[in-house]
Amino acid sequence: MQLRYRFRLYPNGPQRAALARAFGCARVVFNDALRVREDARAAGLPFVSPAELSKKLTGAKKIPERAWLAEVSSVILQQSLRDLDTAYRNFFDSLKGRRPKMGPPRLKSKRDTRQAIRFTANAGWKITNGGKLRLPKVGDVTVKWSRTLPSAPFTVTVIKDSADRYFASFVVETSPEEVLPPTTPEVGIDLGLGHYAVLSDGRKINSPRFLRRAKKQLKKAHRALSRKEKGSANRNKARIKLARAHARVADARREFHHQLSTTLIRENQAIAVENLAVKGLARTRLAKSVHDAGWSRFTAMLEYKATRYGRTFVRVGRFEPTSQVCSACGVKDGPKPLHVRAWACGACGTFLDRDINAAVNIAKAAGLAVTARGAQIRPGLVPAQRDEAGTHPKPHPTTARQAGIVLL
Numbered sequence: 001m002q003l004r005y006r007f008r009l010y011p012n013g014p015q016r017a018a019l020a021r022a023f024g025c026a027r028v029v030f031n032d033a034l035r036v037r038e039d040a041r042a043a044g045l046p047f048v049s050p051a052e053l054s055k056k057l058t059g060a061k062k063i064p065e066r067a068w069l070a071e072v073s074s075v076i077l078q079q080s081l082r083d084l085d086t087a088y089r090n091f092f093d094s095l096k097g098r099r100p101k102m103g104p105p106r107l108k109s110k111r112d113t114r115q116a117i118r119f120t121a122n123a124g125w126k127i128t129n130g131g132k133l134r135l136p137k138v139g140d141v142t143v144k145w146s147r148t149l150p151s152a153p154f155t156v157t158v159i160k161d162s163a164d165r166y167f168a169s170f171v172v173e174t175s176p177e178e179v180l181p182p183t184t185p186e187v188g189i190d191l192g193l194g195h196y197a198v199l200s201d202g203r204k205i206n207s208p209r210f211l212r213r214a215k216k217q218l219k220k221a222h223r224a225l226s227r228k229e230k231g232s233a234n235r236n237k238a239r240i241k242l243a244r245a246h247a248r249v250a251d252a253r254r255e256f257h258h259q260l261s262t263t264l265i266r267e268n269q270a271i272a273v274e275n276l277a278v279k280g281l282a283r284t285r286l287a288k289s290v291h292d293a294g295w296s297r298f299t300a301m302l303e304y305k306a307t308r309y310g311r312t313f314v315r316v317g318r319f320e321p322t323s324q325v326c327s328a329c330g331v332k333d334g335p336k337p338l339h340v341r342a343w344a345c346g347a348c349g350t351f352l353d354r355d356i357n358a359a360v361n362i363a364k365a366a367g368l369a370v371t372a373r374g375a376q377i378r379p380g381l382v383p384a385q386r387d388e389a390g391t392h393p394k395p396h397p398t399t400a401r402q403a404g405i406v407l408l
C-alpha cells in the first residue's frame with residue numbers, strides 16, 4: 001500500500017523565493033487551464049482534454065507574459081494540470097452520485113492558506129547523500145528527518161501552510177514484511193465525548209495533556225488577535241501566531257492519533273469501531289466537540305495501519321443504541337438518560353458501565369470474540385455525576401498512560 005510521510009523543511013532565503021515562484025506558477029497554470037475549460041463550456045464547446053491543455057501550456061511559455069513559467073520545473077506545472085483533472089473527475093463523480101456532493105473546481109488564490117507543488121519521479125528531485133532534499137530549480141533544502149522512510153519515495157509534494165511552515169510529503173510503497181505476528185486479543189472501541197476512547201477490555205483513554213495545553217494556547221492566540229486593530233502590522237503578527245497555534249494543535253492531535261492507533265494495532269488482532277455518521281452529528285450542537293475529537297481521522301488511521309500490519313479492522317454500521325442492550329445477556333431494556341453512567345441489568349443483574357458496555361456491544365456486532373466481562377463493574381465504583389447531564393463532560397484527570405496504555 002502507499003503511504004505519505006511528512007517532514008518539516010527549512011528552506012533558506014533564496015530557496016523560499018524559488019518556492020514562492022513555483023507555487024505562483026503552479027497556481028497560474030491551474031487557473032489558466034480552469035478558465036480555458038470554463039470558456040469552452042460557456043461557448044457550448046466540448047470538454048477540453050488534458051492533452052490539449054498540455055499543448056497550450058507548452059505554447060504559453062513562448063508568450064512573453066507567460067515566459068516566466070520556464071523558470072520553474074515543468075513537472076510541477078504538468079502536475080498542476082493533473083490536479084485540475086482530479087478536481088473535475090471528483091466533481092463529475094459527485095454529480096453522478098458516486099461520491100459526496102461537491103462544487104466544481106475553483107480558481108486558486110494567492111491568499112489560499114495552503115500552497116503546494118508536486119514533483120514526480122521524473123522531475124529529477126532526490127535526497128542527497130548529505131540528507132538534503134534536492135529540488136529542481138530550487139536547490140538543496142534542509143529536512144528535519146523525524147522518522148525513517150520505510151522505502152525509497154517516488155513522489156514528493158512541497159507544502160507551505162498558513163503558519164508559513166514548509167513540509168515535504170513523500171509517497172512511499174510499504175513492504176509486506178511489515179505484517180506483525182498474529183496475536184489473540186480483539187477489541188471494540190467506543191469513541192465518546194467524555195473519554196476520547198473506551199475499550200471493550202475496560203480501559204478508558206483521555207486526550208493527552210499536551211493536546212489540552214495546545215488548545216489553551218490556541219484560545220489565548222484567538223483573544224490576542226481579536227484585540228488587534230484591523231489592517232495593522234500587529235494584527236498580521238497576531239494572525240501568524242494564531243495560525244501557528246492552530247498548527248500546534250493539529251500536530252499534537254495527529255501525534256496522539258498516531259500513538260494511540262499504533263498501540264491498539266500492535267496489541268490487538270482485530271479492532272471494531274462504530275461507523276459514526278460524523279457529518280450528521282457535526283450539524284448539531286455537538287459540532288465543536290466532534291470536530292475536536294477528529295474521530296474520522298483517527299479511525300482512518302486505524303484502518304490503514306490494520307491493512308499495513310495485517311490486522312482486521314471492522315466498521316460497525318449504526319445499529320441499535322449501544323446503551324440499550326446489556327452486553328452480558330443481550331436483553332434490551334430501553335434508553336437511559338445521559339447522566340446514567342452505570343446501571344444493573346434488570347434481566348441478569350450484571351452491573352454495567354455505560355461506555356464499556358457500548359464498546360463491548362460494538363465488538364460483538366462486529367463478530368469479535370470479546371467477553372462481556374470488561375463491561376462489568378462492582379456496584380458503587382462509578383458515582384453518579386450530576387454535572388454531566390446533557391453537557392460536555394469535564395476531562396477526566398487520568399491520562400492514557402495511567403489507564404494502562406503505553407503510548408509508543
Ligand SMILES: [Zn+2]
Pocket residue numbers: 326327328329330331345346347348349350
Ligand atoms: Zn443482562
